[in-house]
Amino acid sequence: GAKAAGGGCHQWYEEHGADRARQRLTMAADLRRATEEGELSLVYQGEVDLVTGRVEGVEALMRWTSRTRGPVSPAEFIPVAEETGLIGELGAWALDRALGEVTAHNRVTGAGLRAWVNVSPRQFAASKDRADLVTLVVDLLAAYDAPASWLGIEVTESALADDARAVPMLRALRELGVGVAIDDFGTGYSSLSRLHDYPVTLLKIDQSFVRELGGHGAAGPRAAGVVEAVVALGRSLGADVIAEGVEDEQRYRALRSLGCDLAQGYLFGRPGAFADAVRPVEVPGPVLPGMVGARLPGPR
Numbered sequence: 335g336a337k338a339a340g341g342g343c344h345q346w347y348e349e350h351g352a353d354r355a356r357q358r359l360t361m362a363a364d365l366r367r368a369t370e371e372g373e374l375s376l377v378y379q380g381e382v383d384l385v386t387g388r389v390e391g392v393e394a395l396m397r398w399t400s401r402t403r404g405p406v407s408p409a410e411f412i413p414v415a416e417e418t419g420l421i422g423e424l425g426a427w428a429l430d431r432a433l434g435e436v437t438a439h440n441r442v443t444g445a446g447l448r449a450w451v452n453v454s455p456r457q458f459a460a461s462k463d464r465a466d467l468v469t470l471v472v473d474l475l476a477a478y479d480a481p482a483s484w485l486g487i488e489v490t491e492s493a494l495a496d497d498a499r500a501v502p503m504l505r506a507l508r509e510l511g512v513g514v515a516i517d518d519f520g521t522g523y524s525s526l527s528r529l530h531d532y533p534v535t536l537l538k539i540d541q542s543f544v545r546e547l548g549g550h551g552a553a554g555p556r557a558a559g560v561v562e563a564v565v566a567l568g569r570s571l572g573a574d575v576i577a578e579g580v581e582d583e584q585r586y587r588a589l590r591s592l593g594c595d596l597a598q599g600y601l602f603g604r605p606g607a608f609a610d611a612v613r614p615v616e617v618p619g620p621v622l623p624g625m626v627g628a629r630l631p632g633p634r
């Protein structure tokens with residue numbers, strides 16, 4: 335973004351000027367074709383219980399491999415989809431696809447996994463040619479004859495803080511039994527009083543804190559303090575706490591000793607095929623006696 339770039343005028347114009355606008359328009363046109371020509375796909379990453387190593391759920395992440403551009407990062411195409419309104423179509427497709435895949439898996443294995451799907455704030459706004467998110471989810475659950483416990487919605491903390499309309503819709507989804515996660519938690523400046531209004535079942539600690547956790551100097555202890563505080567907050571909200579971006583054993587151990595419930599990251603595997611994401615992982619290191627008992631019971 336402009337804030338992060340912090341460059342001079344030239345850089346500003348590159349990001350915000352006519353060239354940039356033109357690039358976004360051509361990308362939007364390509365993206366529109368991508369949905370029709372099947373260039374979009376979903377990859378999955380497991381959400382691993384820090385103590386047992388069991389995969390409790392999967393996150394669906396969208397991928398676009400363009401015929402002309404090659405692979406395009408969601409960090410690039412999701413904002414374009416949001417600005418052009420295409421996100422409604424893309425988001426509905428992702429919900430359908432992820433629920434279909436987890437339903438097929440759960441029917442065969444009896445695992446009862448939850449598939450988490452990222453949702454943009456724009457998807458909370460209904461339009462004349464699109465049902466609102468709650469109606470869409472209700473229809474999809476009926477179409478797959480799937481319990482609501484097989485689906486979860488991830489919304490970033492900043493989206494929630496910006497958009498008051500999201501809260502009642504998430505509450506309705508929560509009441510159905512759909513999971514509600516606050517993504518990138520710790521970066522969005524929610525006030526503590528607002529937090530108690532959010533119908534949250536999972537807090538996702540942002541990767542920036544997880545990265546700092548292993549750091550030397552002052553950053554490590556500071557990040558540990560943040561994790562501890564979020565874990566305590568999760569307990570008080572009746573929500574599980576998951577750490578994103580866990581890449582090594584050192585951080586895994588740190589998170590486990592800080593009382594975090596779940597973890598997600600390259601340590602267990604890159605986002606990929608559904609079947610790979612749900613494979614149980616070997617928990618690093620011994621589970622110390624009393625560790626399981628020491629975990630406070632939380633809803634799952």
Ligand code: C2E
Nearest residue numbers: 395396408409412428452453454579580581599600601605
């Ligand atoms: P997110 O939901 O916070 O997803 C986490 C990102 O971290 C993903 O990037 C994932 O591939 C990456 N990641 C996972 N483990 C590790 C790790 O150990 N280390 C590091 N460095 N990264 C890890 P990805 O797939 O590029 O997605 C980026 C963002 O794009 C997502 O952030 C989400 O906000 C958005 N996004 C992805 N798919 C969708 C979608 O279907 N709909 C919407 N609205 N947004 C999506």
Ligand code: MG
Nearest residue numbers: 393452488517
């Ligand atoms: Mg997410």
Ligand code: MG
Nearest residue numbers: 517518538578
């Ligand atoms: Mg995140």
Ligand code: MG
Nearest residue numbers: 490517518541
């Ligand atoms: Mg993120």
